[in-house]
Amino acid sequence: MTTQSRSDIAGSTDAVILVGGKGTRLRPLTVNTPKPMLPTAGVPFLKHLLARIQAAGIQHVVLGTSFKAEVFEEYFGNGEDMGLEIEYVVEDQPLGTGGGIRNVASKLRADTVMVFNGDVLGGAELGPILEAHHRNDADATLHLVRVPDARAFGCVPTDADGRVLEFLEKTEDPPTDQINAGCYVFRRSVIEEIPARRVVSVERETFPKLLEEGRRVFGHVDNAYWRDMGTPGDFVRGSSDLVRGIAPSPLLEGKTGEALVDESAGVRDGALLLGGTVIGRGTEIGAGCRLDDVVVFDGVTIEPGAVIEDSIIAAGARIGANARIRGAVIGEGAVIGARCELLDGARVWPGVEIPDSGIRFSSDA
Numbered sequence: 001m002t003t004q005s006r007s008d009i010a011g012s013t014d015a016v017i018l019v020g021g022k023g024t025r026l027r028p029l030t031v032n033t034p035k036p037m038l039p040t041a042g043v044p045f046l047k048h049l050l051a052r053i054q055a056a057g058i059q060h061v062v063l064g065t066s067f068k069a070e071v072f073e074e075y076f077g078n079g080e081d082m083g084l085e086i087e088y089v090v091e092d093q094p095l096g097t098g099g100g101i102r103n104v105a106s107k108l109r110a111d112t113v114m115v116f117n118g119d120v121l122g123g124a125e126l127g128p129i130l131e132a133h134h135r136n137d138a139d140a141t142l143h144l145v146r147v148p149d150a151r152a153f154g155c156v157p158t159d160a161d162g163r164v165l166e167f168l169e170k171t172e173d174p175p176t177d178q179i180n181a182g183c184y185v186f187r188r189s190v191i192e193e194i195p196a197r198r199v200v201s202v203e204r205e206t207f208p209k210l211l212e213e214g215r216r217v218f219g220h221v222d223n224a225y226w227r228d229m230g231t232p233g234d235f236v237r238g239s240s241d242l243v244r245g246i247a248p249s250p251l252l253e254g255k256t257g258e259a260l261v262d263e264s265a266g267v268r269d270g271a272l273l274l275g276g277t278v279i280g281r282g283t284e285i286g287a288g289c290r291l292d293d294v295v296v297f298d299g300v301t302i303e304p305g306a307v308i309e310d311s312i313i314a315a316g317a318r319i320g321a322n323a324r325i326r327g328a329v330i331g332e333g334a335v336i337g338a339r340c341e342l343l344d345g346a347r348v349w350p351g352v353e354i355p356d357s358g359i360r361f362s363s364d365a
C-alpha cells in the first residue's frame, strides 16, 4: 500500500494523449480538422481533457499525433497558458493506439504514465484510478465504466480483487457491463516493451499479451460520465451534456445551462435555443429559429425560421430561411437553401450549395 498522497502521485505521473486518428466516422467535419480539435461547448474538445488533467495535478503531457499534427501545436503551444508542459511527437505513418503510445516513450520522464484516448468525454476522477494502480502495484490499470448496454463495446471482466480476467471483443451476450473506457495507467517499463516502429493495437495486442504473460493488469471500475465522441450522434450529445453540466468540465464551471452562446454571436429576438445548443463566434441566428441540441461552429449564418435538431453545423455554413434539419452534419462553408429539408443521417460536404427548396432528404422518405 502506498503512503504517497494523491497530489504526490499525480505530480509524479506523465500524461499521454492519443490524438492521431483520422476520425473517419465524423467526416466531413474531420476533413480539415482533427477530431480532438473540433469545437465542443465553445473550445476544442481536447481542451476539456487537458483541463481535467491539469485539475488532477498532472503537469507533463505528451501528445501522440499523426493526422494533421501541426494543428495541435499551433493551438496549445507549450501548454503554459493552461499551467501544463505539453510536448508533441509525430508519427509519419499512423502506428495505431499501442504503436502511438510506444512512439512517445523517449519523451516520458515519470515511472507512472496515464494514457488517454483523445476522443473520450469522461467525468471520472483521475486520482482514484492512479491510487488503485499504485495500491495494486500494477503493471497496467484500465479505467472501466459500467454501461447499460455493453453489446457495442469490448468488455473487460475482472475478479473480486479487480484483476482483469480477459479482453473480449464486442458480443451479443456480454458477460459483464464493464467496458474499456480508453484511459490506462502503465508502468513506464511496460510501454518500453511494446514493439517500436510498427502498428500495434493496445486493445487487441498489448493488453492480451500482458495477460498471457501473467502480468499484473487491473481494472478500476466506476459509474462516471463517459462517452466516445466518435460519431455525429455522440458528438452532439456529448457537447450538449457539457453545456448542460451533465458531463463535467473545469472550463465550464458556473457557465452551464440550456444553451451556450459566444458573446460575439448575434441571436435575434424570438429565436429559441434549447437542449444544450452551442453557438460559436460571430454566428448569426435569425428571428423565429428553433435550435434544439445543435452544435453550431463559428461564422455560421442561420436565416429566420429555420428549425434544427440534433445536428452539427460547421464553420462558415449558411442555412436558408425555414430550412428543416434534423440528425445531420453540414460541412464547412456549405449553403443550404431556404425551405430545404435534411433529415436523419444527411451529411453535406464542405462548400456544397443546395438551392432554395432544392432537396428533401430523409432516410425514411
Ligand code: GTP
Pocket: 018, 019, 020, 021, 022, 023, 024, 025, 026, 035, 064, 065, 066, 091, 093, 094, 095, 096, 097, 100, 101, 116, 117, 118, 119, 120, 230
Ligand atoms: P474513426 O476513424 O472514426 O474510427 O476515428 P479514429 O481514427 O480517431 O479511431 P478511434 O476512435 O478508434 O481512435 C481512438 C483514439 O486513438 C483517438 O483518440 C485517436 O485519435 C487515437 N488514434 C487512433 N489511431 C491512432 C494512431 O495511429 N496514432 C495515434 N497517435 N493515435 C491514434
